[in-house]
Amino acid sequence: MSEYQYYEFAAIDQPLTRADMAKLRAVSTRAEITPAGFVNHYEWGGLKADPSDWMRRYFDAFVYTANWCSCRLALRVPLKTFTKSELKPFTTQHTLRIEASDEHWVIDWSLDESEDYDRFGVEDGHGWMRRLVPLRDYLLRGDLRPLYLGWLAAAAGGELDDGALEPEVPPGLSELSPPLQALVEFLEIDPDMLAAATTGSTQIPRNDTQQADRMDTWLNEWSRDEMMAALKLIAQGQGHEAERQVRSRHAAWLKSQRPSSTSSTLRRSVGKLREVAQLASVGRLEREAKERAKQETERRQQRAAYLRLLMADVDKRWAAIDAQAQRGSASGYEQAVRGLTELAEGYAITSNSKEFDRALRRMLVRHATRGALMRRLADAGLWSG
Known part of the structure; x- marks a missing residue:
């Protein structure tokens, strides 16, 4: 079987210029190149450029798959989206790497040694960009769940030792949206480790009366100049940045309302997560066995009904x-x-x-x-x- 590699880049915040596209065309004569991105696959050889360099210079998103059971996702966000201290707890040596350029963070998730040979034997890479690129909007809003899932993939894959401490678990980890679930699938995160991690996650606040009252309390602390600054960003077409700043400020305010010891006491070691995952595995296997038995009973009942009709x-x-x-x-x-x-x-x-x-x-x-x-x-x- 020949080698197969798939590369897809997306330019979101700023379209590629004619000069940009000419430089990309010089690298590949048969790639699909538009102002919105670059797509190509290789059955012999590979891209004659460094994807990380292209992410720094041209693109906001990158998806890569290869039939030797490897895949990679990279997303670029403005430096002001996160502070270095916010990102540091999530970074690992291989699975989740984060680097800074002059104006952006480039966040890079990777899976290098999948054992799902069937997946990579038939997967051609198409479709992952559409499923995963919404995660960039999550990051721009200050949502840390994509970062935590990257760290968890490293923990589940054996990259981290038992004594390593998890980052603070973001709210809503037990309520994964389709893009977040796609990241779980892309990185092949162990379902039992994910179940263990969700036990430390709170729910995303709902829009109930109590939450509305707390929101009013928080907004009353804003000055007129601060609100005007947020509205100006929206009027200037920087709605993502306005939302990110507002959400980040709200998250910091909520955090200040909690007891100071809560954050540190909730952090668990990788070893503890693996213990909880083992228990979760037992429960999952029992549920799956019951579900299989239920399905088999239903199948037999349907078969018996069909045969009785036949014998009539x-x-x-x-x-x-x-x-x-x-x-x-x-x-x-x-x-x-x-x-x-x-x-x-x-x-x-x-x-x-x-x-x-x-x-x-x-x-x-x-x-x-x-x-x-x-x-x-x-x-x-x-x-x-």
């Missing part, structure tokens, strides 16, 4: 099978054997197998010389000569 006009079924056998063709024999298999099941639940055997012998009196049919019946366990 059994003479018509025998006549149809006889007609298929009389065709003397391979397809006719195969249809006859399938019909006889269903009748055997039907007799088993409505009367008895011996009655089916007697009826089969009566039918085969007319077909005993059809060797191909008799062999198929023997292979299906319906006839022993």
